Amino acid sequence: MRVDGTPYRTIWASHDAGRVSIIDQTRLPHEFVVAELATPAEAAKAIKHMQVRGAPLIGVTAAYGLALALRADPSDASLEAASAALTATRPTAVNLAWALGQMRRRVAPLPFADRAEAAFAYAGELADEDVALCAAIGDHGLPLIRKIAEAKSGAPVNILTHCNAGWLAMVDWGTATSSMYKAHDAGIPLHVFVDETRPRNQGASLTAWELGQHGIAHHVIVDNAGGHLMQHGEIDLVIVGTDRTTATGDVCNKIGTYLKALAAKDNDIPFFVAAPSPSIDFAINDGVKDIPIEERDEEEVAIMRGVTADGRIEQVRLTPTGSPCANPAFDVTPARLITGLITERGIIAATREAIAAAFPERVLHTQPNRK
Amino acid sequence: MRVDGTPYRTIWASHDAGRVSIIDQTRLPHEFVVAELATPAEAAKAIKHMQVRGAPLIGVTAAYGLALALRADPSDASLEAASAALTATRPTAVNLAWALGQMRRRVAPLPFADRAEAAFAYAGELADEDVALCAAIGDHGLPLIRKIAEAKSGAPVNILTHCNAGWLAMVDWGTATSSMYKAHDAGIPLHVFVDETRPRNQGASLTAWELGQHGIAHHVIVDNAGGHLMQHGEIDLVIVGTDRTTATGDVCNKIGTYLKALAAKDNDIPFFVAAPSPSIDFAINDGVKDIPIEERDEEEVAIMRGVTADGRIEQVRLTPTGSPCANPAFDVTPARLITGLITERGIIAATREAIAAAFPERVLHTQPNRK
Numbered sequence: 113m114r115v116d117g118t119p120y121r122t123i124w125a126s127h128d129a130g131r132v133s134i135i136d137q138t139r140l141p142h143e144f145v146v147a148e149l150a151t152p153a154e155a156a157k158a159i160k161h162m163q164v165r166g167a168p169l170i171g172v173t174a175a176y177g178l179a180l181a182l183r184a185d186p187s188d189a190s191l192e193a194a195s196a197a198l199t200a201t202r203p204t205a206v207n208l209a210w211a212l213g214q215m216r217r218r219v220a221p222l223p224f225a226d227r228a229e230a231a232f233a234y235a236g237e238l239a240d241e242d243v244a245l246c247a248a249i250g251d252h253g254l255p256l257i258r259k260i261a262e263a264k265s266g267a268p269v270n271i272l273t274h275c276n277a278g279w280l281a282m283v284d285w286g287t288a289t290s291s292m293y294k295a296h297d298a299g300i301p302l303h304v305f306v307d308e309t310r311p312r313n314q315g316a317s318l319t320a321w322e323l324g325q326h327g328i329a330h331h332v333i334v335d336n337a338g339g340h341l342m343q344h345g346e347i348d349l350v351i352v353g354t355d356r357t358t359a360t361g362d363v364c365n366k367i368g369t370y371l372k373a374l375a376a377k378d379n380d381i382p383f384f385v386a387a388p389s390p391s392i393d394f395a396i397n398d399g400v401k402d403i404p405i406e407e408r409d410e411e412e413v414a415i416m417r418g419v420t421a422d423g424r425i426e427q428v429r430l431t432p433t434g435s436p437c438a439n440p441a442f443d444v445t446p447a448r449l450i451t452g453l454i455t456e457r458g459i460i461a462a463t464r465e466a467i468a469a470a471f472p473e474r475v476l477h478t479q480p481n482r483k
Numbered sequence: 484m485r486v487d488g489t490p491y492r493t494i495w496a497s498h499d500a501g502r503v504s505i506i507d508q509t510r511l512p513h514e515f516v517v518a519e520l521a522t523p524a525e526a527a528k529a530i531k532h533m534q535v536r537g538a539p540l541i542g543v544t545a546a547y548g549l550a551l552a553l554r555a556d557p558s559d560a561s562l563e564a565a566s567a568a569l570t571a572t573r574p575t576a577v578n579l580a581w582a583l584g585q586m587r588r589r590v591a592p593l594p595f596a597d598r599a600e601a602a603f604a605y606a607g608e609l610a611d612e613d614v615a616l617c618a619a620i621g622d623h624g625l626p627l628i629r630k631i632a633e634a635k636s637g638a639p640v641n642i643l644t645h646c647n648a649g650w651l652a653m654v655d656w657g658t659a660t661s662s663m664y665k666a667h668d669a670g671i672p673l674h675v676f677v678d679e680t681r682p683r684n685q686g687a688s689l690t691a692w693e694l695g696q697h698g699i700a701h702h703v704i705v706d707n708a709g710g711h712l713m714q715h716g717e718i719d720l721v722i723v724g725t726d727r728t729t730a731t732g733d734v735c736n737k738i739g740t741y742l743k744a745l746a747a748k749d750n751d752i753p754f755f756v757a758a759p760s761p762s763i764d765f766a767i768n769d770g771v772k773d774i775p776i777e778e779r780d781e782e783e784v785a786i787m788r789g790v791t792a793d794g795r796i797e798q799v800r801l802t803p804t805g806s807p808c809a810n811p812a813f814d815v816t817p818a819r820l821i822t823g824l825i826t827e828r829g830i831i832a833a834t835r836e837a838i839a840a841a842f843p844e845r846v847l848h849t850q851p852n853r854k
Contacts, residue, residue, distance in 0.1 A: 141803035305809070308784065310681060310705040313801055316784075320806035331809040332802050334681040334784055335707050336739025340814035343741070343771050368707025370714070374745040400714050413679065413687075413705055416787045418799025428789025428797050430684055431703050432512035435691035438676070438702040443711035 113279045113293065115144060115325055121283050122169050123239060125176050127232035130183050132176040136163045137280055141321035142419040152181035152194040159201040159208075162312070166281020167355045167391055168246075171211030172239050174198040178215045179231035186224040191216060203406050206356045206393045211238060239283045245388050246285035248456040253291025253351065253386065254298065256459070260348050261300045268301040268329065270348045272338055275309040275366035276318040277353020277386060287386035288353045289322070291454065296328050304330040305341060309366055311412040311439060335368050339375035350376050350383045351454070357385070357392045359475075361447030361462030362399025367440055373449035385445075385462070387453040389471050397464075399444035406441040413437035484650045484664065486515060486696055492654050493540050494610065496547050498603035501554050503547040507534045508651055512692035513790040523552035523565040530572040530579075536685070537652020538726045538762055539617075542582030543610050545569040549586045550602035557595040562587060574777050577727045577764045582609060610654045616759050617656035619827040624662025624722065624757065625669065627830070631719045632671045639672040639700065641719045643709055646680040646737035647689040648724020648757060658757035659724045660693070662825065667699050675701040676712060680737055682783040682810060706739050710746035721747050721754045722825070728756070728763045730846075732818030732833030733770025738811055744820035756816075756833070758824040760842050768835075770815035777812040784808035
């Protein structure tokens with residue numbers, strides 16, 4: 113999507129130059145910086161330190177990380193080592209392991225001399241597939257928004273979103289945001305309430321930024337405010353993303369998503385999850401019990417980063433010295449709270465049957481390989 | 484309670500010196516500063532700028548503000564003007580109007596010469612009553628904690644709390660925290676999860692600080708995390724405060740309380756509200772419909788205040804330039820989500836019948852005066 117008028121993707125690469133470029137998302141929204149990754153270690157670091165974040169973008173970055181490894185050393189040992197190092201960066205997102213698995217299946221049969229170029233090409237295909245997939249999700253979500261707009265006869269449709277399932281979390285378009293961009297481009301009046309999404313503030317810093325760059329009206333709210341807005345009819349629709357979707361339709365997403373789903377249910381507001389099929393883990397049936405939740409550094413809670421009145425980026429501690437913090441990064445929203453999953457093949461119910469019917473080839477192919 | 488080993492209240496006064504002293508809570512947890520209020524305007528400013536906050540402490544501060552006004556000018560005009568100015572500072576907390584009403588009824592019949600001294604004395608009585616009331620709430624809540632501790636045979640009782648309904652919000656003891664202090668002092672092992680409570684972070688900055696000063700084990704969490712912890716059995720009990728309680732048991736409290744109540748209900752975890760009777764507004768029956776919710780400055784969401792690594796207090800902006808924020812300060816938790824109200828007269832159901840039975844004199848006295 114556009115940044116200051118220029119179209120960008122979140123990641124792009126040159127095999128010849130041996131270089132992968134990313135938008136350094138830790139610098140947003142106060143600075144727009146492109147970072148270069150030249151080694152698999154730099155790719156792993158970019159994932160671990162969340163210069164790139166969002167399940168699909170993490171997958172594509174890991175794929176390019178493998179390509180960088182093979183460019184330096186195309187051996188099987190190199191392939192295995194880079195794959196292990198990249199897999200270890202983030203435990204929750206299923207796309208990471210999926211993308212690396214796809215890459216290895218593709219390059220492992222090739223002669224050493226061909227591996228690097230093929231890996232770059234295939235990582236590029238993964239990126240293009242992600243763009244097509246996000247665009248399709250937007251096309252399928254658009255009628256939801258259009259229908260509400262028609263019922264409101266011209267008043268803006270108010271959408272709540274949590275975290276950043278925007279184009280910054282993908283390669284382009286985004287998942288949760290894709291139908292918002294499609295609706296806006298189709299001239300449907302739209303207003304988005306953006307949860308700031310503590311502790312890392314991806315909503316306040318990334319979603320607000322990308323919606324603003326695209327001209328979509330929005331307000332940032334604290335994560336506490338969504339329930340109140342729903343009680344007072346100020347939200348027509350909730351659309352969030354997913355880091356991992358179970359075979360039964362449970363959704364593991366940024367911490368706090370579950371609370372918004374409860375509030376949507378309590379107020380009869382449709383709660384949709386934009387769920388690209390690579391996020392679906394057919395080996396997991398009970399999200400709350402079986403998805404491991406990453407416990408991240410307590411400094412993410414204790415310390416906040418922003419820009420001072422005179423333009424310096426500064427970190428400040430919020431908590432008293434001696435007060436420890438706990439920092440679970442994701443939670444699981446049970447399928448019973450989800451109105452529907454917006455997938456690249458259409459909107460489906462968050463049930464085992466509907467998911468299996470929409471992605472029959474994934475049920476068969478994936479199950480024997482996992483757990 | 485204790486600060487660095489010394490017992491304090493949050494407010495104390497001297498009629499002779501014409502001075503009211505408060506702990507300036509905007510400086511916590513990074514600095515402990517006592518501020519002096521010499522005029523009703525300074526008292527109003529302290530309330531408005533949240534140097535004092537929490538419904539009961541706001542009420543006592545307003546009472547002392549009226550006393551300061553009468554010390555300077557004991558006329559009826561002065562009484563009316565100060566009363567109006569103090570009432571206008573915060574629209575949501577019922578204690579403010581209640582305390583000012585009580586003060587006026589007491590001093591209005593007196594000769595001008597006696598008004599100031601009587602007002603100081605009566606404000607002091609209000610403060611003492613608040614301490615007794617908070618202590619009583621703690622005594623009634625203590626058995627809840629003791630019972631869970633017995634069932635857990637020695638493992639710490641995990642309590643979640645939201646915002647600061649601690650002694651810093653009252654004169655001493657606190658409401659939600661009172662039973663925690665009583666339990667801790669009784670030797671019951673305890674651990675508190677403290678919601679940071681965006682946008683103003685009263686949990687991370689005040690509750691964590693006061694629990695830490697008293698030696699109670701705790702972790703600060705982001706407001707998003709409570710639902711996840713409840714899903715995983717890490718919370719035994721929720722205790723929060725209330726800014727305004729309806730005649731039917733709905734509770735208006737810091738924004739985000741409703742979301743935690745939904746999660747507690749979804750996970751069968753007892754959700755108690757420490758509700759001193761002055762917080763009960765017998766004229767309101769439907770909290771969601773009829774309690775006006777203060778919309779506060781958007782800068783509270785956009786800008787965060789903390790301490791830098793080198794010890795300076797600094798403000799940083801979190802949101803992109805051009806992204807507006809919405810900032811509703813409270814939400815309403817419907818009575819159906821509340822396990823019980825811990826009042827100074829015991830634990831009662833959050834129902835009209837139970838509330839009326841516990842406070843029959845309030846039903847009669849208050850109803851004709853309102854709305």
